[in-house]
Amino acid sequence: MSAVPYDRFRAVFAELAAGAAQRDRSGEHPYALVAELVAAGFGRLRVPTEYGGYDADLPTLFGLLAEAGAADSNVPQILRGHFTTTEILRRERDRAVRDRWFSAVGEGAVFGNAQSEPSALAVDPATATRIHRGPGGRAVVSGTKFYSTGARFADYLRAAAVDETGRKVFVVLPARHEGVEHVDDWAGIGQRQTGSGTTILTSVPVEDDGQIGRELDSLRGLDSFVQIVHLANLTGIARNLVAETVEVVRGRTRTSRHALSESAAQDPDVLAVIGRLQARRVTAETLLEHAARRLEEAHARDDESYFAATYVETSTAQIAVIEAVLHAASEAFDAGGSSTVRTGVNLDRHWRNARTLASHNPVIYKPRVVGDHLVNEVLPVSGYYGQFAGPVERTAS
The missing domain is CATH 2.40.110.10 (Butyryl-CoA Dehydrogenase, subunit A, domain 2)
Structure with a gap:
């Protein structure tokens, strides 16, 4: 390199x-x-x-x-x-x-x-x-x-x-x-x-x-690769979300009547929101690094069963990263109150972007893929292999 x-x-x-x-x-x-x-x-x-x-x-x-x-x-x-x-x-x-x-x-x-x-x-x-x-x-x-x-x-x-x-x-x-x-x-x-x-x-x-x-x-590992690109993107969204929400709190001049402090930056409940956002950011970063290293190792081993097992690991990371980032993107609004829902703040773009990324390679199927592997030792078949393995049936014109 x-x-x-x-x-x-x-x-x-x-x-x-x-x-x-x-x-x-x-x-x-x-x-x-x-x-x-x-x-x-x-x-x-x-x-x-x-x-x-x-x-x-x-x-x-x-x-x-x-x-x-x-x-x-x-x-x-x-x-x-x-x-x-x-x-x-x-x-x-x-x-x-x-x-x-x-x-x-x-x-x-x-x-x-x-x-x-x-x-x-x-x-x-x-x-x-x-x-x-x-x-x-x-x-x-x-x-x-x-x-x-x-x-x-x-x-x-x-x-x-x-x-x-x-x-x-x-x-x-x-x-x-x-x-x-x-x-x-x-x-x-x-x-x-x-x-x-x-x-x-x-x-x-x-x-x-x-x-x-x-x-x-030449298509080995692609199923994992394309998903990890999304995981990297979701991790980036989590980082940006934390940074922008911190700035919202620092600039906030109003608090709720139930707040324990007159300063949002000193409010324990608001600070706890920031702490949870950071925890979800670290979750995403850690799982991204794990998935990246696992796929790198799969290429080094160049073994088909290890590529399939890596896809299970990537799917597991996908489940957790999506859950963490979507939760964070929703909870961030609690740190700023009604002022954060203004279009000029545009904090909602993080949830919209994360939700859109989460809808690709739909996560709804991944818990079953992971569970089937753990319980029944079933390894998933690569979608790329299935699509490119042979002739397709021609439809009547």
Whole structure:
């Protein structure tokens, strides 16, 4: 691992933090600041040094994503598809594919996500997007993608499509091709500036050396990886929540008639709220570090059963982190009274953003996954393996 430029990254994080609340209110996307962060080398964190990257380990990556999430929780999600792509490339066996795309990322290219579809069935989420032949016999892709997070910020898209043999594959598409239409229609209650809208693909050419992750081995650990990105983001939200609530208490001039002190900063009940928020922040930080180190160890062991067991550990962390951060995001209002519900304070964005992140990879299923493993020794099957293991059934046209 080469020296990571923490100071450069943190300078951009400070810029992101300064305007995050206002962007949430106005709906402005942080295009320029994300570009500045990429220019500082952030997108190269997991790229091997021979391609101009830092070859950072997973604890370093997730630690920095937590810092980015504390500054603006949209940023780790914007770059989630990018870092997922670099994870696939780290295990890519095709040297030409690996060289092409690691070199591109090393020179500053950013990947966006184009995997899910709005009307997809859970068992076959890429049926509608197809690879077909365009002019001159070149492979092109047509279809519609939803939850295409980061696509509006990207140079290339990692798109899931079904090839002419009926197999689901990942292909690289130019994000700014004339056949790509980015629709800014994400209408979630939180994570509003992530570019997570619809992407319409019309005969978009597949890049040369543009099929990645063809071997299932290159997808190992991805289920855990994509979830830990969310855990890092939630941890960042918890940090920001504590800092902003502390500032609310310090600036508060009114107290309740039942308060034991005339100063909010000296009120035992208010101070106890801050203490509980901090405890939940530390819970999130500790579980994030545990999950990151566990996945790093899984890659070192490179054993399928250990990857599956790591997913159980990640799911366990997911349950506890989501519970801790959502509870903290709700309880924070107790520290400031009615003044904290004003739109100008915008404290509610932390709950909205955390709730939105918690709804991805739905946590409702994870206690059962963990319990089934502990009681019945059942290891979960990777969702990526299930989707990419073989041909999908074609629907009648």
